Amino acid sequence: MTDPVLRADGLSKRYGRRTALSDCTLSIPPGRVVGLVGPNGAGKTTLLQIAVGMLAQTAGTIEVLGGRPAANPAQLARVGFVAQETPTYAGLTIADHLRFGAHTNPRWDQRLADERIAALGLEPAQKAGKLSGGQRAQLALTMAVAKRPDLLVLDEPVASLDPLARREFLRSLMAFVADHGASVILSSHLVSDLERVCDYLIVLVASRVRIAGEVEHLLATHYRLTGARRDPADLHPGVTVIEGSHTDRQSTLIVRSDTPIDDPSLAVEQITLEDLVLAYMTQATTSPRPALESIR
Amino acid sequence: MREVRVIEFHLDSRSGVAPYMQLIQQVRQAMRLGLLGEGDQLPTVKDVVAHLAINPNTVLKAYRELEHEGLVAPRPGVGTFVTRSLTDQSLAAHGPLRDELKSWLGRARKAGLDDESIQALFVSTFRTSIEETTR
Numbered sequence: 206m207t208d209p210v211l212r213a214d215g216l217s218k219r220y221g222r223r224t225a226l227s228d229c230t231l232s233i234p235p236g237r238v239v240g241l242v243g244p245n246g247a248g249k250t251t252l253l254q255i256a257v258g259m260l261a262q263t264a265g266t267i268e269v270l271g272g273r274p275a276a277n278p279a280q281l282a283r284v285g286f287v288a289q290e291t292p293t294y295a296g297l298t299i300a301d302h303l304r305f306g307a308h309t310n311p312r313w314d315q316r317l318a319d320e321r322i323a324a325l326g327l328e329p330a331q332k333a334g335k336l337s338g339g340q341r342a343q344l345a346l347t348m349a350v351a352k353r354p355d356l357l358v359l360d361e362p363v364a365s366l367d368p369l370a371r372r373e374f375l376r377s378l379m380a381f382v383a384d385h386g387a388s389v390i391l392s393s394h395l396v397s398d399l400e401r402v403c404d405y406l407i408v409l410v411a412s413r414v415r416i417a418g419e420v421e422h423l424l425a426t427h428y429r430l431t432g433a434r435r436d437p438a439d440l441h442p443g444v445t446v447i448e449g450s451h452t453d454r455q456s457t458l459i460v461r462s463d464t465p466i467d468d469p470s471l472a473v474e475q476i477t478l479e480d481l482v483l484a485y486m487t488q489a490t491t492s493p494r495p496a497l498e499s500i501r
Numbered sequence: 502m503r504e505v506r507v508i509e510f511h512l513d514s515r516s517g518v519a520p521y522m523q524l525i526q527q528v529r530q531a532m533r534l535g536l537l538g539e540g541d542q543l544p545t546v547k548d549v550v551a552h553l554a555i556n557p558n559t560v561l562k563a564y565r566e567l568e569h570e571g572l573v574a575p576r577p578g579v580g581t582f583v584t585r586s587l588t589d590q591s592l593a594a595h596g597p598l599r600d601e602l603k604s605w606l607g608r609a610r611k612a613g614l615d616d617e618s619i620q621a622l623f624v625s626t627f628r629t630s631i632e633e634t635t636r
Contacts, residue, residue, distance in 0.1 A: 238556050375554035383547040383557040401512070401520065401555045424519075477517070 208271050210235045210356055210388040211256060215265035218251050225251040227412045229265070233390070233405060237419075238382060240403030241392040242482055248412045249392040250289060253360050256390070257286045270355055282311050285354030285387075289361045291345035295334030299327055302348060310352045318351035321377070339370025343377065350381045357381075359391040363398050375402055396482040408482055410489035420478065427481050430458045432471040441466070448484040459484040507531075507541050512553055520555055524563035532572065532587035543573060543581045 209232045216229040226248040233239055241249050254260040255267055258275020267273075272280045293302065299322060307313045322329060325343050327336075333344060342362060349357055359378075363371040379402055382389060393399050396406075407417040416423070427447070430440075434456045437446040444466065448459040459476065460466075466473050476484075508531045512520055531537040544552075546560045564581050567573045574584045609619050 236558075238558075372554050376551050379550035379554055379557060380547055383550045400514065401553070404556050404558050475517070 207235065209233055209268070210237070210270060211390070212268045213252075213265065214267075216252075216255065216262050216267050217264040218248075218255065218260065219263045224412050226255070226262075229409075229414050231407065231414060231417055233388075233407075233417075235388050236386065237388055237405040238379075238403045239388070239390040239405040239407060240396065240399035240420075241390060241407045241409060242396045242399065243392075243394065243409035244486065245394050247409045249394075249409055250360055252409065253286075253358050253390065253392060257284055257358050259286075278311070282352065283355045285349035285352045285357040287342075287345045287349045287357075287359040287362055290365060291342040291362060293333040293336070293341050293344050293348075296332065298330050298332050299344060300329035302333060302344060303329070303351070306348050306351055312353045314351050314353050317353070318347055321347045321350070325377075337370070339366050339373060342366060342370065342374050346374065346377060346381075350385075350387075353385065355387055357387050357389045359389070361392055361394070364393065371398065378402070396479050400478050406478070406482075408485045410486050413489070415485040415489055416481075423481060424475065424478065426463055427459065427461050427476050427484075428466055429474045429476050429480070430456075430460055430466065430468075430471045431474075432456060432468075441468070448487045507537055508544065510544065510549055510553060512555065521559045521563040521566070524549075524560065525566055528563075528567055528572070529587065532583065535586075535588045537583050538586050538588070539583055541583045542579075543583070545580055 211231060211233040213229050213231045216226060216231075217224070218226040229248075229252060241252065243249050251260065255262050256269050256274055258273075258281070270280070270283050274284075275281055297305070303315070303318050303322070306318065307315055321343075325340070325347075327340060327344070333341060336344065342365075346359075346362070349359075357378075362378075363374055366374060378389070378391075381387070391399065391403070399406075404420050405418070406420050406423060408415045432455070434451055434454055437449050437456070437458060440446065440458075440460070441462075443464060444460050444462045446458050446460050450457050459480065508527070510524055510527055512523055516523065518526070528537065528543065537543075543564065546557050546564070549555070549560045550557050564573065564575070568575065568581075572583065572585060572587070573581050575581045606619065609622070614622065
């Protein structure tokens, strides 16, 4: 299967005069763990909710696993969704949740669900309302993975968890991916939460996709340049400045370049994923239009 | 065959070294130290991701690279196994070399060098000697 897991073209969502998502164009290859990163209010939840069919776009098109989101029961069965705050039914027991899942999902894997609950050390008779935040998140994840989805979408799954629960959650998510090979899209306002797990990154700021691509490719094509103060326009063609800061004597630039930068007057350094994301966020606050919609 | 857990990986997110490369380095290191020898099984991909919370592709990439170097080989449906030994004679030399280094450290301290100066001297000498041998 090489068709994109998600393809969006000119996707937009407006609420009256407010734009939540503008002109989003993406093509995400299958088998990736995709990190959707951006500040709060950037449009991450809007994009994810459109992808799972909970919201309708105002313009543009979107295809998920080759179909229209929530078009039919088969499409619904192929996509698992864990909403923000990992909601569960406080008054229902864990066993009730699993029974509910079994009734509503044609591909439900009861053995996988039971094994996960046992591995987590949870008691099926326990009410969801009595669970800790981390346990509730794990229950919501169990409900989503026991559907045996081809695509798992998670909206800020670890935002409200403490560091230990956060690690535990990502561990079980990655174990599921290793076992079943599903594609995953998960959002966070912190790239550091996702750095270890994602191999594809989308940076969304102020309703627009600023950059999207394979993490490895992004890291290999972004550099920090430092040198004597200079006009960024003097750089080689093919070098795009994402962010620049200048003192009277020195310029520090975060740039994108598909070819290695060979300029003896500059110190050229690799940057971390966090620096890269911050550069695009800074760029977004200083220039209204993205320099680049997406690469590959 | 009884399953033996031989090594456990860890990741340093501040090191600037790509995670897959850290895994490769840890396997090579374990092989050099004799912790991993011919016929030993590397942790399964699932075990590694469930332990470190990392992307399975990161582990696959590291194992593929090690396979490419001829250090390990996959047995389909079973796992990835070490195919050779990296210790040979060099492990035997560790002891005497460590003793010499210890006595050198003793002389450096006696000469009045503090820890930071010792490290700096070692690192700069180490770098110069690499440059000399590659020239």
